[in-house]
Structure formats: C-alpha cells, structure tokens
Amino acid sequence: MDYSGRQRRLLQSCERLRLDALLVTHLSNVRYLCGFTGSAGVLLMTPRPVFFTDGRYGEQARAQVKGARVVVAKGSPLAAAANAIGKKISSIGVEADHVSLTMRAGLRKVLPKHTRLRETSGLVEVLRSVKEAEEVERIRYAVVLGAKLLKPALRAIKPGVPESTVAAEIEYAARRAGAEGMSFETIVASGARSALPHGVASVDGVAAKGFVVLDFGVILHGYCSDMTRTVHVGRVSSEYRALYGAVLDAQMAAIDAVAPGVELGKVDEAARSVLRRARLDRYFTHSTGHGVGLEIHEQPRVARAQREQLRQGMVITIEPGIYLPGKAGIRIEDMVVVTETGCEVLTPASKELIEL
Numbered sequence: 001m002d003y004s005g006r007q008r009r010l011l012q013s014c015e016r017l018r019l020d021a022l023l024v025t026h027l028s029n030v031r032y033l034c035g036f037t038g039s040a041g042v043l044l045m046t047p048r049p050v051f052f053t054d055g056r057y058g059e060q061a062r063a064q065v066k067g068a069r070v071v072v073a074k075g076s077p078l079a080a081a082a083n084a085i086g087k088k089i090s091s092i093g094v095e096a097d098h099v100s101l102t103m104r105a106g107l108r109k110v111l112p113k114h115t116r117l118r119e120t121s122g123l124v125e126v127l128r129s130v131k132e133a134e135e136v137e138r139i140r141y142a143v144v145l146g147a148k149l150l151k152p153a154l155r156a157i158k159p160g161v162p163e164s165t166v167a168a169e170i171e172y173a174a175r176r177a178g179a180e181g182m183s184f185e186t187i188v189a190s191g192a193r194s195a196l197p198h199g200v201a202s203v204d205g206v207a208a209k210g211f212v213v214l215d216f217g218v219i220l221h222g223y224c225s226d227m228t229r230t231v232h233v234g235r236v237s238s239e240y241r242a243l244y245g246a247v248l249d250a251q252m253a254a255i256d257a258v259a260p261g262v263e264l265g266k267v268d269e270a271a272r273s274v275l276r277r278a279r280l281d282r283y284f285t286h287s288t289g290h291g292v293g294l295e296i297h298e299q300p301r302v303a304r305a306q307r308e309q310l311r312q313g314m315v316i317t318i319e320p321g322i323y324l325p326g327k328a329g330i331r332i333e334d335m336v337v338v339t340e341t342g343c344e345v346l347t348p349a350s351k352e353l354i355e356l
Contacts, residue, residue: 002132006033010045014124020089021046022120023081023107028294029124035064037222042069042077050084052077056123071233078103079139082110092119104290110168122299128251129299130313135223136337139293139315140346142179142225146218147320150229153188153214159233159354160205163188165217168203171228174218183217183224183296190233197286197321207235211328212356213321217296224296226317227347228333231354243280243322244353247330250274250320251351252301254288258336258343263305269319272304283322291316292335314338315346 004121010033012020013036024030024043033043038057044050049068053061058072073080092103092111096119104125108117131139149170152304167186189199191207199213206212210233219227224280230247232240250271257270275281287303293317300308300314312314314337321331333348 001035003034003259004007006127007045007049007067009127009244010120010210013126013207014045014093014234015295017118017123019068019100019118019120019121021085022093022095023078023122024095024124025078025103026095026124029095029098031222032124032128032294036061039268040077042081044081044084044087050081052081053083056261058097062205067304074348079110079281080208082107085111085115087112087114087229089115091116091118093118093123095124109156117139121228125299128293131293131310131315131337132313135293136313138221138223139225139335139337142220142223142344143227143346144175144219144348145177145179145220146216146225146227147347148177149154149216149218150211150214150227150349153216153344154231154354154356157190157212157231157233159208160203162203163193163201164203165207166214170214170216171212174216179218179220181219183226185217187228189213189214189329192328194230195325195327197323197331199329204219206233211240211330214328215333217332222294224292224294226292226296226333226335227320227349228319228331229351230320230332230351231356233356236353236355237296240328241353243328244330246275246278246280247320247322248351249278250284251272251318251332251334254320255334255336255343255345258338258340259317259341260310260312264300264302264308264310265304267302267310267318268304268306271318275320275322277326280322283324285323286321289319289333297314310338312338312340 290304291298319333
C-alpha cells in the first residue's frame, strides 16, 4: 500500500486549507494512512506524522504502522496527541464527522491557547474513494469469496426455516472460507418482509411462496464486499417475473452508464428511468449505490442530483430495487470498478431468477 503517497496527498489538502496539522481519529482513515488495524489510535498528521496508541497496542503498532513515529501513551491517545502539539502549530483540523462534542470539548481544554481548532469533513474519505490497484485486488478477492456464499444460502432456504438460520449458514460458510467477518448485518427477508429494503434476518420462517432478498458481504484483508440476489420460493408468477425483469433491466442500464467523467446522478437516473417507464419508480425508495472499500459505505454516493463525476479506480455498488409494501421486494446488486473506458463488474454470481 502506498502509505507515503496517501500521507503526502493529505498534507497537500491540509496546506490548501491552511491547516498546520490534522488529527485523524476515524479508525478506517487511520488504517488507510498508516496501516494500523487496532481499535485505539490517533494519527497526528504533520510533515512528520506521529501515531498515538495505548499500552494494549504498542507491539502491534510498532509492527504495523508505516510512515509515522509510534508513541504509546499512558492515558488517552487523543489527549496524548493534543498534548504533543507544539508552538509551531497554530491551526489544527479535526474530523468533524467522527469527533463527538465531548471529544471536541476535551481537545479545547488540552490544546495550547494559541492553537485554533478547525472542523474538516471528508479530507481522507475523498482520497479513499479512488482505489489503488492493490486495493482493487483485495476488494476483488472479497467479492469472489462473498459470491461463493450464495450456494449455502440457497441450500438453507426452505419454507418455515427461520430467516436467522439462513443468515447463520451464510455467516458460518463465510468464516470457514476465511472471511475476517461480515461487512454488515446479513439481510434475509422473505415473502412480505422482502418489501423491507433493510430487512435483516428475523426469527420468522421463510414464506411458503414468494421472493427472498439475500444481501450480504464479507471482510477479507480489511476490505469489504457487498452483493444482493433475490430468489423465489415456488413457481414464479408472470407478474413477479416481469417485476424481476424490470429491476434487472434497471440494474444493467445503470452499469452501462458507468464510465469516467459521468456524473453519479446520471448513473442513478439510468436505473430510475427504466423503472419509471415500467411505472415502478415510486417503489424505488433508496439510492442506486455507494462506494465500498475499508468500510461498507464510503464515498461516492450514486444518488439523485449528485454532480460528482466518476473517476477511474472508484469501486461502487449498483443496486436498484423495488418494494411493494406488504407484498414483495426485489433488489439486485453487483460491485463494479470504474476503468479507463467504462467499468468492470466484479461480482461473478448469476443474476438469472432462481426458483427454489
């Protein structure tokens, strides 16, 4: 991983904002910048970065941290970082999206009186939105592993079997295959519950007939995957087959729209317009996708009116869906990476409608 390059680009961003330093407290951002994977650490970004942790992680930090001096604090790493700020730092940034009011108040008490505390937003996240080649490969491995979990999921789906049992089979198979964990709480939603966009697995049994939405992902080598497939228990009616076909057409249209320089809102509109022609757009109640990397939800957002343009190396989901309250829901999701001329679909699982 290019930790030195990441740190250099972040310092350039700080310079443009006239910040002498930045306190990086969000752990995913800390990991991105210096490689530390523990649960307690603060990176003081200056031209000579310093990483602060506590006694639990001293040995781990010395082994993992790249491009920064390691300091093992006796107390809070954040307080130690604030205390280390010297007279030359007159303006220091904090990650406003990740720092609580209590943390800010504590910093103001500890910081030198001459040091101005300034809020920043998304400085590291913007860098993270474009993946390096090694990051793409790690994501690819996570996506492939995640896709393999569809088979045990299908074996577990039977009328009356609790949705939570199906989720457990998915998660057990993931661990056996080498996953570090799940990217998010596994969604298994059947029958009328499939109309819940985030219908995490319940103790309810799989419906005797109807759609089952399966949405899951794994963490592998620190990077997340995310995929959704919708299957059907019993014979599919012509009405439901047409609904599934409309969602699949919308998803393919959005994938076809992905290319460098394309506004994210136009990718969203590509999916939405297909569903609009089918008079189903009012049932599409969320955005078309999001970035994925060290976290399951990252920049950019693939949503309405987003003017940001896609760039080569961005990894996003494409996941339109429709949700008919009390009746049925359908979502189909792949992960794609933006290439020089378009995109590559990373998810290898079939999208044909499966009847169980």
